[in-house]
Amino acid sequence: MTTLTTPVGAAPARGASPRRRAERRRRIIALAFVLPALLLLGALVVHPVLFSVGRSFFDASGSRFVGGENYAEMFRDPATLTAIRNSAIWVVVAPTLLTGLGLILAVLVEKVRWATAFKLLLFMPMAVSFLAAGIIFRLAYEEDPDKGVLNAAVVGVHDAFKESSSYPTARAREGQGLDRAPDGSYRTTGAVSPGDTVTLGFVGVPPADVPAGAKPAAPVRAGAGELGGAVYLDFTPGGGGRPGVVDAAERGLPGMTVEAERDGRAVATATTAADGSFRFGELAAGSYTVRLPAANFAPPYEGVSWLGPALVTPAIIGAYLWIWTGFAMVLIGAGLSSLPRDALEAARMDGASEWQVFRRITVPLLAPVLTVVFVTLVINVMKVFDLIYIIAPGPVQEDATVLATQMWLVSFGGGNNQGLGSALGVLLLLLVIPAMVFNVRRFRRSQS
Amino acid sequence: MSATVTAPPSKAPAPAPAPTSRPVPGRAAGGRLRRWLGNGLVRAFLVVVGLVWVTPVAGLLLSSLRSASDNAASGWWTALTAPGQLSLDNYTALLGNAGITRAFWNTVLISVPTTALVVVIAALAGYAFAWLEFPGRDWIFLLVVALLVVPVQVGLLPVAKLFGQLGLFGTIPGVVLFHVAYGLPFAIFLLRNYFADIPREMLEAARMDGGGEWRIFTRLVLPVGRPAIASLAIFQFLWVWNDMLVALLFADSSSQPLTVELQSQVRLFGSNIDVLAPGAFLSLIVPVVVFFAFQRHFVQGVMAGSVK
Structure with missing residues (x-):
C-alpha cells in the first residue's frame, strides 16, 4: 500500500516545500484507502440509481420518452394497484403487530428464570433465510389437515367443540321408507x-x-x-x-x-x-x-384455506412475525433493562398494579425505543420479497404481490416492461427514504 | 454497536412520593398469592409461545426425515408416535444430488469472498473517513450514508445491463461484486463510527513512533475495531448466505446458490417435500450454527444491520 504513495514518473514539483509535499502524500494515501469503496459504490450503486430514475421515463423497450406515463400507469394497472394496496397493508399491520408482540414478550420474559433461552429461541429465525422460512410455512399452511399442522390444529379444535359424527357418504335405499x-x-x-x-x-x-x-x-x-x-x-x-x-x-x-x-x-x-x-x-x-x-x-370440516386468495397476505404476515418477533423483543428488552429501576419499584411500593406500572411508566419511558423498532421494521417490511415469492402458490401470487415482487415480475418475470419496472423501483426507493432519514439522524445524534 | 439501541432518556417522570404506611400483612399475602398465580399464567403463556416457535422447525426437520410416501400419506407429527418412519435416506439422496451439492458450494464461494471483501474495503474506507484528511471527506461520507437507503431492487436492472457488457452476468464474481457494493454503505457507516471512537491520543502516539498509515491501520485500528468487525462479518455473511433475490437474477444455473436451486423446486411443492425439506434444513443449519457459536456478536450484528 505504501508504494502507491509516490506517483510513478511524476517527480514532486521542484521547489515545493517539504511540508506541502508531505501534505500531498497524506492526501494520496487517504484516497488510496477510500478508492476501492468509491469505485464500487459509484459503478454499482450511484450509477444504477441515476440510470433507474432516467429509465423510468422511457417506455417498455427503452426507445421512446414517455414522461410520467409509467408513474401514471402504476396507478391504473390493476396488478400494480394490488401491489400498492398489499404493501400498504404490510407496512401498517406487520410493524404494529411486531412492536406490540415484542413489547409484551419483553416485559413478560423478565419474570421467568429461563429468559435467555426463550430469547435465543425466538431470535433464532433471524438466522434463517426467507427461503427456508418460506418452505417451513408452506409446509405448515398445507391445506389438507392430514399434512398441514395448522389445519390439523384448527380441525382438532373445531371437532372438539362441534361433534363431527357425520356420515357424508350415507344414503338410504330407494322406496324403503x-x-x-x-x-x-x-x-x-x-x-x-x-x-x-x-x-x-x-x-x-x-x-x-x-x-x-x-x-x-x-x-x-x-x-x-x-x-x-x-x-x-x-x-x-x-x-x-x-x-x-x-x-x-x-x-x-x-x-x-x-x-x-x-x-x-x-x-x-x-x-x-x-x-x-x-x-x-x-x-x-x-x-x-x-x-x-x-x-x-355434511362433509367433514376441512379447515381453513390459508393460502387461498383471501387469506394469503395475512398468512404470509404470520410467517413474517415468526421471523421478526425475536428481533423486536430483544431490542425492546435492551431498552427495558436500562429503565430506571427505582421508578418502577417506587410505583410498585405505592401499590400500583402491574398493569398500571406497564401502562403509565414502562410504555412512556420506552417510547423512543418503540419508535426505533417500528421504523426499522417499516424499512424491512417494504423490501419483503422472498417470503411472498416462496409461500404464495403460483395461482395466488397475483393476490399476494407487493411492490418488491411486482417490480420483479414486471421487469424480469415475463412482464419485461423495464420502464414500468424502473418506476416501481424508484417508488420503492422514495417510500423507504423517510424512514431511513429518521434512522440515520437518530444514529448521528446517538454518536454526538 | 449501539446502532439501534438508543440510550433511554435519563429523566423519568418523578415517581410518586415514598409510601407512608406499611402495607397490611393480609393484603401483602393476597398480593403474593396473586403474583404467584400471575407468574404461573405468564409461564404458561411463554411456554405456549415457545411451542409455536418450535413447531414449524420441528415440522421441517421431521418431514425431512420421512419418506416421500409417508409425507404424502400423513402429517409429520405421526412420526412422534411412530419413530420407525424416520431415516436419513433423504439426506443421503440429497448429498448424491449433483445439483444440490454444487449449489451448496456455490453458496460458500459467494458468501465467504463477499464477506471478506466487504470487511476489508469498508475497514479501509472507514479508517480514511474517520482519521485521514482529504478534500470533500465529510461530504463523500454523507453521500455514502445516503446510499444506505437504496434497495437492491433499484440496482438489479442497470447492473444486469452493465454486467452483460462486462461478461460478468451469470457468474459468481458478478454476484459477489453486486453483494459487496450493496453491503458497503452500511459497512462503512458502521466501521467509521466505531473507528471514530478510538482515542486520538492512541493514534497520535502511533504516528509519533513513526508508523505509516498502513502500519497504524493493520496494527492498531483493526485490532481495536475487532468487535465491530466481527459483528459486521457475521451480519454480512448471513445476509449473503440467505440471499435469494440477487442470485436469482445474477447467477446462472451453474453458479446458483442453494436458495435459488431450492426455489426452483418450490413450484412442485407437495410432490417433492423429500428434496425440499432436507434442502431447506441444509441451508438453514449453517446460519443456525453460526448463531449459536457467536451468539453475542450475532445478535449485535443483526441488530446493527437491521437499520438498513
Missing part, C-alpha cells in the same frame, strides 16, 4: 304417530366411518305417547342381511341428529345412542314425520 330432500336431509315417507317404532336403514357407510363404539342396532320400543326407533347401517358384513330389516349383525349409527316434525315444524330433537336408538317422549297424539337433518350428511 325414507325420502331425500333437495337440501340433503331425509324424511320418513309415511306419517308416524306416537307408539310407533321407526327403523331407519342407511347404506354406503364404509366400515372405517362407523364410529368404533357403535353397537348392534337395537330399536327402542316406543311406549304410549312416545316415538322411538333406531338409525342403523342396513348392511350385514359377509352378506345375508335382508334390506329394510334390522338384522342381528347390523350396527347402529351413533351421533345422528333426529327430529320429530309436525306440520313441517320440528317439535322434538334427539341424538342416536351407540346402538343407533333414539326416543322422543311425551308427544301429543297426531301424525308426525321423522327427519334427519342435512348436517348429518
